[in-house]
Amino acid sequence: MRRTRNLRPDTRSTRTKQSGFTLLEMLIVIAIIAVLATLVGPRLFGQLDSSKVTTAQAQVRMLRTALDTMRIDLGRYPTEQEGLSLLVSPPEDPALRASWFGPYLDGSVPLDPWKNPYRYRLPDTPGGVAEVYSYGPDNAEGGEGLNADISSTR
Template sequence: MNVKAERADGEGGYTLLELLVVIVILGLLIALVGPALLSQLGRAKASIAEQSIERIGSVLDLFKLDVGSYPTTDQGLQALIAKPAGVSGWHGPYLKQTTLPRDPWGHRFIYQAPSARPGLAYDLCSKGPKDVTAAPGAPGMICNR
C-alpha cells in the first residue's frame, strides 16, 4: 500500500528529516572545504606581505640613492615619510600615504639597519600571522632576502 502524507492545508513542503539531511551534507562540505580555503587565505596574506616588503625595499633603495645610506634603526621607516633631522639630500616623501604601511595582519613592519643577518644592509620583516616578536629572521617572520 502506498500512502502519502499530505498537509492539512494542501501545501507541499520539506519534512524535518529532509532539512536535517541537507544541513548534515552542508556541514560535511564545510568541514572538508573550509580548512583548504583558510590555508589558501593564509598563503595569500603571506604573499602580500612578501610583495609589500619588496616594494618598501625598493623605496628604501630610492632613499639611499638620495641620501647616501639607508635610514638608521632610530630613524626607521618614518624617514620615508618625513625628513629626518640632520639628513641632507632627502627628496621625499618616498611613500604616498602619510602613515606607515602595515602588514596584512595589521602589524607594523620591523625595520633595523644595519642588518643583524649577514649579507644584508637592513632587516625589513613582517611579524607574520602569529605576531612573532623575536629578532628579525626568526621562524614565523616574513623578511627581506
C-alpha cells in the same frame, strides 16, 4: 440522469496546501552543508594564510625598494631610530632635508597583513643592506612554514 457524488476526498487540494520541505529533508540538507564545510573550510583558510604571506613578501620588497631609492638621495639608510617613518616624512636635520626628495611611499607605512608594524634593521657592516621584515602570522621571531619570518634579505 442522476449525478453521483464522488465520496473520496480530493487529495490534490490538501496536498498543495501542505507543500514544502519536511523536517527530515531539512536535516539532510543541513548535514550535507556541514560535511562540505568541514572538508572545504580548512582548505580555504589555508589559502587565506598563504595569500597573506604572499602579500607580506610583496610589501617587504616594496619597502626595500623605497629604502634603496631614499638611500640614493640621502647617501645612507635611515637610522633604526628614524626607522621606516623617514620614507614618508622628511628628516629633522636641515642638511639631510635638502637632499630628501620623498615621500617615497604613498600615504603611510603599511602594517603587515596581521596588523603588526614592519620592523627595520640596519646592517652590522658599513655598505651592507638594510633589512625590512615581519615576524609573520605568529608575531614571534623565527618559526617554520607559514609562521616563518618574512624578510627582505632572505
